[in-house]
Amino acid sequence: xxxxxxxxxxxxxxxxxxxxxxxxxxxxxxxxxxxxxxxxxxxxxxxxxxxxxxxxxxxxxxxxxxxxxxxxxxxxxxxxxxxxxxxxxxxxxxxxxxxxxxxxxxxxxxxxxxxxxxxxxxxxxxxxxxxxxxxxxxxxxxxxxxxxxxxxxxxxxxxxxxxxxxxxxxxxxxxxxxxx
Amino acid sequence: xxxxxxxxxxxxxxxxxxxxxxxxxxxxxxxxxxxxxxxxxxxxxxxxxxxxxxxxxxxxxxxxxxxxxxxxxxxxxxxxxxxxxxxxxxxxxxxxxxxxxxxxxxxxxxxxxxxxxxxxxxxxxxxxxxxxxxxxxxxxxxxxxxxxxxxxxxxxxxxxxxxxxxxxxxxxxxxxxxxxxxxxxxxxxxxxxxxxxxxxxxxxxxxxxxxxxxxxxxxxxxxxxxxxxxxxxxxxxxxxxxxxxxxxxxxxxxxxxxxxxxxxxxxxxxxxxxxxxxxxxxxxxxxxxxxxxxxxxxxxxxxxxxxxxxxxxxxxxxxxxxxxxxxxxxxxxxxxxxxxxxxxxxxxxxxxxxxxxxxxxxxxxxxxxxxxxxxxxxxxxxxxxxxxxxxxxxxxxxxxxxxxxxxxxxxxxxxxxxxxxxxxxxxxxxxxxxxxxxxxxxxxxxxxxxxxxxxxxxxxxxxxxxxxxxxxxxxxxxxxxxxxxxxxxxxxx
Numbered sequence: 001x002x003x004x005x006x007x008x009x010x011x012x013x014x015x016x017x018x019x020x021x022x023x024x025x026x027x028x029x030x031x032x033x034x035x036x037x038x039x040x041x042x043x044x045x046x047x048x049x050x051x052x053x054x055x056x057x058x059x060x061x062x063x064x065x066x067x068x069x070x071x072x073x074x075x076x077x078x079x080x081x082x083x084x085x086x087x088x089x090x091x092x093x094x095x096x097x098x099x100x101x102x103x104x105x106x107x108x109x110x111x112x113x114x115x116x117x118x119x120x121x122x123x124x125x126x127x128x129x130x131x132x133x134x135x136x137x138x139x140x141x142x143x144x145x146x147x148x149x150x151x152x153x154x155x156x157x158x159x160x161x162x163x164x165x166x167x168x169x170x171x172x173x174x175x176x177x178x179x180x
Numbered sequence: 181x182x183x184x185x186x187x188x189x190x191x192x193x194x195x196x197x198x199x200x201x202x203x204x205x206x207x208x209x210x211x212x213x214x215x216x217x218x219x220x221x222x223x224x225x226x227x228x229x230x231x232x233x234x235x236x237x238x239x240x241x242x243x244x245x246x247x248x249x250x251x252x253x254x255x256x257x258x259x260x261x262x263x264x265x266x267x268x269x270x271x272x273x274x275x276x277x278x279x280x281x282x283x284x285x286x287x288x289x290x291x292x293x294x295x296x297x298x299x300x301x302x303x304x305x306x307x308x309x310x311x312x313x314x315x316x317x318x319x320x321x322x323x324x325x326x327x328x329x330x331x332x333x334x335x336x337x338x339x340x341x342x343x344x345x346x347x348x349x350x351x352x353x354x355x356x357x358x359x360x361x362x363x364x365x366x367x368x369x370x371x372x373x374x375x376x377x378x379x380x381x382x383x384x385x386x387x388x389x390x391x392x393x394x395x396x397x398x399x400x401x402x403x404x405x406x407x408x409x410x411x412x413x414x415x416x417x418x419x420x421x422x423x424x425x426x427x428x429x430x431x432x433x434x435x436x437x438x439x440x441x442x443x444x445x446x447x448x449x450x451x452x453x454x455x456x457x458x459x460x461x462x463x464x465x466x467x468x469x470x471x472x473x474x475x476x477x478x479x480x481x482x483x484x485x486x487x488x489x490x491x492x493x494x495x496x497x498x499x500x501x502x503x504x505x506x507x508x509x510x511x512x513x514x515x516x517x518x519x520x521x522x523x524x525x526x527x528x529x530x531x532x533x534x535x536x537x538x539x540x541x542x543x544x545x546x547x548x549x550x551x552x553x554x555x556x557x558x559x560x561x562x563x564x565x566x567x568x569x570x571x572x573x574x575x576x577x578x579x580x581x582x583x584x585x586x587x588x589x590x591x592x593x594x595x596x597x598x599x600x601x602x603x604x605x606x607x608x609x610x611x612x613x614x615x616x617x618x619x620x621x622x623x624x625x626x627x628x629x630x631x632x633x634x635x636x637x638x639x640x641x642x643x644x645x646x647x648x649x650x651x652x653x654x655x656x657x658x659x660x661x662x663x664x665x666x667x668x669x670x671x672x673x
Binding site for chain 2: 160
């Protein structure tokens with residue numbers, strides 16, 4: 001019961017954080033909403049006995065990534081509110097109706113049995129220790145782990161390709177300074 | 181076979197090495213040199229040869245599973261599958277990638293010192309496309325899908341001097357991310373229902389369905405539907421097609437051919453793997469959903485293509501209709517796979533050829549390609565007009581083209597699966613579809629040339645691409661049997 005209460009509280013917190021992140025006008029509020037969501041997810045990991053992942057979640061996401069976000073937001077400037085006016089008048093009500101309908105489908109589907117048969121192989125005993133995670137990550141999941149190499153390379157190459165394009169055209173390669 | 185443990189992922193490794201070679205040579209030799217084009221071409225060609233080797237090594241055997249947990253006697257959670265299906269997909273995807281590189285070369289020449297990044301992204305995208313074909317695990321499938329998609333998002337926005345290219349890239353990115361999120365949610369729900377994300381092997385999805393009588397389908401069904409939505413977005417099947425016209429029209433003309441054809445090819449191969457092989461036992465559940473999506477696609481695609489006045493938008497909407505035609509074969513499950521492969525392979529070649537001609541006519545960096553620019557193409561460049569006419573007739577499904585053979589194949593598959601209403605619907609829309617293909621031909625051959633435009637000269641690279649596309653269209657239209665024999669054997673494990 002206690003586990004359920006903790007889950008319910010932090011599930012609502014995660015949803016509220018995600019909602020705030022989307023609708024807040026001030027980017028700092030958005031960042032703090034995202035922080036709430038990420039921290040709540042860390043609590044889910046604790047509930048699932050994945051203590052190491054929970055620690056990683058807090059250190060990397062709520063720690064490092066969010067600090068980076070805040071740093072960028074502060075650099076760009078926090079006083080600029082985003083213009084959230086919409087030119088499609090029916091977009092928002094239709095979106096809300098579809099979202100409610102989608103949530104309804106998920107609730108109806110999820111109210112039945114989840115695992116519809118006996119799982120035919122035993123889930124490895126993940127006690128959340130570093131050893132078991134490493135064993136899974138570098139044993140079973142080696143190829144997907146290495147597959148992220150491609151994604152990270154695309155991030156690097158793509159960022160260089162798109163960001164080197166200034167307002168006046170492609171910037172020269174050895175241009176260390178920002179054009180003004 | 182056990183000795184060739186690296187062979188299944190060797191094409192990806194070759195492309196990764198080629199990508200590193202491209203970036204390194206751009207730094208070492210100077211960015212104005214074009215050596216990296218050669219490196220990328222060699223990498224793609226070697227990858228295609230490796231895929232042929234996979235096919236030959238399998239030699240008609242069903243296939244092998246790779247990269248599972250170490251030291252287990254039972255193959256648990258294999259990540260990669262090497263079967264005739266993935267080997268055929270590899271040959272098709274890497275050949276298409278090589279053609280796509282040639283097609284994009286006019287664009288690369290204009291990109292100046294950013295060309296190396298473009299070619300590097302192209303190699304990564306092709307690696308992702310093949311990853312979708314060889315994944316035996318839904319998580320790896322998702323990773324491959326993202327590898328291909330994110331590369332294409334960036335490629336769509338390469339010409340940032342045009343505001344519509346920025347719009348196309350951003351629209352593609354936002355809608356594509358939403359589709360990816362839906363796809364992941366689908367994987368999560370099907371994992372919740374089954375207890376595994378792996379298709380093959382002990383405890384995998386197929387194993388689960390052969391050992392379990394599924395009584396309550398709620399979560400599983402929602403998961404399958406969301407997987408269909410996610411993949412349906414990537415192949416621009418209606419009603420998940422809204423991004424396609426704007427992206428095809430806004431993206432740089434030299435890049436859009438590979439973006440459109442490659443994603444369609446790999447997307448349908450992934451659909452075949454997941455539905456016809458993975459969820460084969462649940463065919464009664466998803467076949468009707470696929471049939472409905474196919475029906476909506478052929479109707480919407482055909483009717484919206486008929487009112488377009490821009491060749492790229494027209495090709496985008498006709499692509500929606502073609503996604504519908506290909507999905508009619510998927511309703512037959514494993515028995516429709518051969519028809520699907522024949523159709524999607526020849527369609528990808530024709531689409532790439534049509535887009536490269538559009539790139540030549542309106543410029544490799546440009547986006548919109550209105551009918552005005554195509555008027556009287558016959559007098560400006562008879563060669564381009566003839567090639568485009570053949571490709572359009574092939575897309576329309578005129579007899580003695582590959583498009584006709586492909587349509588017969590997919591309609592036969594759907595009819596044998598009992599979806600006669602869908603076949604009738606698809607036949608009717610095929611006939612209506614001829615109208616807008618012939619409309620473009622009329623614009624090219626009958627309409628007068630606009631004032632102040634001279635003859636057009638296609639570059640050697642572009643000419644190579646559409647010559648191959650025209651060759652595929654006519655050759656497999658007149659003599660489809662060699663390819664039909666091959667796709668008959670190219671079944672998933």
